[in-house]
Amino acid sequence: MTTRENDHSSIQRSIWNELEKAISNRHHGWRTPVLATIDQNGLPDARTVVLREVDTKNHKLTIYTDKRSPKVSQIVQQSDVALVFWCAQLNWQLRIQASAKLCDNQDRINQVWQQVRSTAGASDYLSIQAPSSPLYHQGALAEDQHALCIVELHIQVIDWLSLSHQDHKRACLENNQLTWLTP
Secondary structure, three states: OOHHHHHHHHHHHHHHHHHHHHHHOOOOHHHOOEEEEEOOOOOEEEEEOOEEEEEOOOOEEEEEEEOOOHHHHHHHHOOEEEEEEEEOOOOEEEEEEEEEEEOOOHHHHHHHHHHHOOOHHHHHHOEOOOOOOOOOOOOEOOHHHOOEEEEEEEEEEEEEEEOOOOOOEEEEEEOOEEEEEOO
């Protein structure tokens, strides 16, 4: 294996390993990336989300949200999204371009809901009011009316940046090819 192939393999493996760690370690810097979509006026709209699932084989990340949130209608209108991850412990930044898809498999949604419903976060999906709406009424939906939505993010491009005192390194992973970039 050449040095370049070894670097490619090592960097790609390290990125996916860190993404997988972020799922179970709530203190990992990559657990809460920023997701950017395009709003109805064509402007960027960014917010912090929680990384919930990582599928290394299919190059897919998953987040959960309320199906009534603005980001859901924005994804329906324009599926191209961007994510930015920063991990201070690693001094690594990831910028990811992805295509977002809303899960329409009701069995999967119900399975995830069964896991989420007993957590403190379940109330996020049971509010009477939609996210970002003016707060007029408090209360909760019945559990069978939850608003949980699964968003699958199919990765197209990963831009990796490693900052260090000696030298910075940057690479782009696209179509399983690594290209070294000027930091």
